[in-house]
Amino acid sequence: MKHQTGRRIVATVVAGLAALLFVAPAPAQELTAEEIIERMEENQTHSTSIMEGRMIITDRFGERVSTYIAHTEGADRFLVEFTSRDEEGQRILRRDDNLYLYYPDAREVIRLQGSALRDSLLGSDISYEDMTGGRGIIDDYRATLIGEEEVNGRPTYKIRLEARGTNVAYPEQVYYVDREEFVVRKSEQFARGGRLLKETLILETTEQDGYIFPTHIEVIDVTRGSSGTEMIIDDVQIGVSLPANIFSLEELTW
Amino acid sequence: MKISTIAFRNVFRNGRRSLLSIIAIAVAAFSITMLFSVLEGIKVDVRHNSWNYETGEVRLRHAEFDRYEHLNPVQYVVPDYAGIVERLQGQPHVWRVSPRINVPAAAFRDDRQIAARGIGVDLELERGYQDLEDIVASGRLPEPGTSEAILGHALARDLGVELGGQATFLTQTRLRTSNAFTVDVVGFADFPMAGMNRTAFILPLESAARYLRMGDGVSEIFVKSDNGDFEALTSDVRDAVRESGAEGLSVTPWTEVSGGWAYLQMADVVYNIMALVFFILGSTVVINTTMMTIHERTREIGTLGAMGMHGDELVRLFFAEAAYIGVAGSLAGVLLGIGVTIPLQQIGIDFGVAMEMANMDISSVLYPVLNLRSTLVVFVYSSAVAMIASVFPARRAAKLKPVEALRE
Known part of the structure; x- marks a missing residue:
């Protein structure tokens, strides 16, 4: 199984943009980097959700908005359907580690693999590869607590993640994990050699049903020279019952 | 002596x-x-x-397309192309006109991504513009308005597509979003340039317009004169554009843009x-x-x-x-x-x-x-x-x- 877990912030958010996070009962004391990551991952794992949101993509040619409805189940399954006029009916299905694209004008479902995963989602700063993360950061990365920093006025643990192998998108990442809520407030992705590739900021969160939920996220792909992509969640339902087979290939083309 | x-x-x-x-x-x-x-x-x-595949004898495009060509700026189009084509056909030095839509495309086979380039052409106008039948190695040309396409033979081989099969391509639309479409392969092409056989496919202009959400726009219009006088032709094309009232378009003779x-x-x-x-x-x-x-x-x-x-x-x-x-x-x-x-x-x-x-x-x-x-x-x-x-x-x-x- 291919692990691409280093990109889970974006993965969760785009995949229904569903990083539902438990509110931690109390600040942790003397936690190791591994323990912080594990608690963060526990918070991100939830049963099911349906959410509506929009993606605002800004590049040198201007700004455009895509809206979507996302259905998620656990950390590894989601179905995103775009509802904006320009992309109406287009769908992205993630099932386990596989990513499938459905377009109404195409008679075949496209399964993205290999280098194709590095392509941009709708011309945004998010790659398809960013959507393939799941649980298991510690399996793929060595985590080191390198300090504490304030991000948007919130105290965070600064954790460096170094890839154990080459089957990950980013050889190195730095996570800024909220000390109290165990939410990632910011993350940075680096190339081998230390060049910054991508930066993700959680600009707003909201609390619902006991979860802390990111509702406004900004992703900047530094290599594109763009102004970034914002993802805003407008509505979310947690723990809902999803239609049977919603994550199947048969349902994808309906 | x-x-x-x-x-x-x-x-x-x-x-x-x-x-x-x-x-x-x-x-x-x-x-x-x-x-x-x-x-x-x-x-x-x-x-x-x-003249047939790269620049025309004179090429009409959106000026910004030239500037950002490396980024596939599909959104920069020649608007109301039908009106402009009609005006061009009334110019004295204009012999043939070919409106086109360039389709940046990628196909996927296993874990390979195969880059391709579709050329949407008005099949009726194109038959006058060039000897289109000449490129057909097997099968036939697509019919207007259908989802048919003729693929460069090396591209078809890479995709593993047989005659009568289908191929799906991911592309970018005029709205700068992505789209994918499936074409029925009705022919294999043998383009004069070997490089094109690895990447190019020809499809009807109307279908390309639909897949790329082009509306009444095309990527470019190629124009040929009947005597090779590209300077007089350039002047004629500029006149037609001026008369049409379209703005922001660039008219370029092939000598200025052709790498060849x-x-x-x-x-x-x-x-x-x-x-x-x-x-x-x-x-x-x-x-x-x-x-x-x-x-x-x-x-x-x-x-x-x-x-x-x-x-x-x-x-x-x-x-x-x-x-x-x-x-x-x-x-x-x-x-x-x-x-x-x-x-x-x-x-x-x-x-x-x-x-x-x-x-x-x-x-x-x-x-x-x-x-x-x-x-x-x-x-x-x-x-x-x-x-x-x-x-x-x-x-x-x-x-x-x-x-x-x-x-x-």
């Missing part, structure tokens, strides 16, 4: 040496004739390919230098032959001088000998070049394997073109170089004193 008659007879005094000189000149003249024929063929070919044209400008210079080198190499044989002749005939030169032949007459004698050899060699070389070029004009020279990976405007099968003017120039040049090459040793012979020469 006339000097020319003596010179003519002298040519045969050492037949082998004269033959060697004639062959040297002939090889040079043949090589240059062939080189110029191939160059002329490349010129015709680059122009043909550029720039290559030809450079090639012209390089090939002329190569021709000069060939001539110089050929002329060294003539110089050598003349010098050896003079050395062997020193006593004879002394006798001629003692009998009253003047120095300038001696120069004319050797010059005339070289002229006979030069003309014979040049004539033989040029005739041989013509003889080889004529069948090659039909058969062509197949660079298929060599050009497979090259991304150039030059066809994989090249047809040399015999240009009478340049062939005549080759004949005159190679004869003249042979004659000029004889002047220096002949003048040296003329300076010999008869008494000293007779002692040799």
Whole structure:
């Protein structure tokens, strides 16, 4: 199984943009980097959700908005359907580690693999590869607590993640994990050699049903020279019952 | 006896040496004739390919498309293309018009991403613009308004698509979002440029417009004149655009944007230098032959001088000998070049394997073109170089004193 877990912030958010996070009962004391990551991952794992949101993509040619409805189940399954006029009916299905694209004008479902995963989602700063993360950061990365920093006025643990192998998108990442809520407030992705590739900021969160939920996220792909992509969640339902087979290939083309 | 008659007879005094000189000149003249024929063929070919697939004779585009071409800016279109095409067709120098939609595309096979480029064409207008049937290697051209397409044969092979099969491509729309579409493969194309066979496919303009959400826009309009006067054509296209009221469009003759044209400008210079080198190499044989002749005939030169032949007459004698050899060699070389070029004009020279990976405007099968003017120039040049090459040793012979020469 291919692990691409280093990109889970974006993965969760785009995949229904569903990083539902438990509110931690109390600040942790003397936690190791591994323990912080594990608690963060526990918070991100939830049963099911349906959410509506929009993606605002800004590049040198201007700004455009895509809206979507996302259905998620656990950390590894989601179905995103775009509802904006320009992309109406287009769908992205993630099932386990596989990513499938459905377009109404195409008679075949496209399964993205290999280098194709590095392509941009709708011309945004998010790659398809960013959507393939799941649980298991510690399996793929060595985590080191390198300090504490304030991000948007919130105290965070600064954790460096170094890839154990080459089957990950980013050889190195730095996570800024909220000390109290165990939410990632910011993350940075680096190339081998230390060049910054991508930066993700959680600009707003909201609390619902006991979860802390990111509702406004900004992703900047530094290599594109763009102004970034914002993802805003407008509505979310947690723990809902999803239609049977919603994550199947048969349902994808309906 | 006339000097020319003596010179003519002298040519045969050492037949082998004269033959060697004639062959040297002939090889040079043949090589240059062939080189110029191939160059002329490349010129015709680059122009043909550029006009049909790259730039048109004159190209009409959105000005911003040129600026951001490397980013596939599909959103920059020629709006209301049908109206502009109609206006263009009313212009005096406009002969043919071809509106097109460029479709940036990618197909996926296993974990491979295969880059492709669709060309959406108005099949009716395109049939007038170029001999479209000529590219059909098997199957047929797509029907207008359908989801059919004809794929470059190497692209079809990469995709593993059979005739009658289908292929799905991911693309980018005018709205800067992505879309994917499936085409029914009704034919395999053999484009003149080998590089296109690996990437290109042709589909109906209406279908490309639908997949790319182009509305009434196209990526570009190619225009051809009936006489190759691209300056008058450019002016006509500008007039049509002005009359249409469309703004932000760029009208560019092919000479300004074709990579092939720039290559030809450079090639012209390089090939002329190569021709000069060939001539110089050929002329060294003539110089050598003349010098050896003079050395062997020193006593004879002394006798001629003692009998009253003047120095300038001696120069004319050797010059005339070289002229006979030069003309014979040049004539033989040029005739041989013509003889080889004529069948090659039909058969062509197949660079298929060599050009497979090259991304150039030059066809994989090249047809040399015999240009009478340049062939005549080759004949005159190679004869003249042979004659000029004889002047220096002949003048040296003329300076010999008869008494000293007779002692040799």
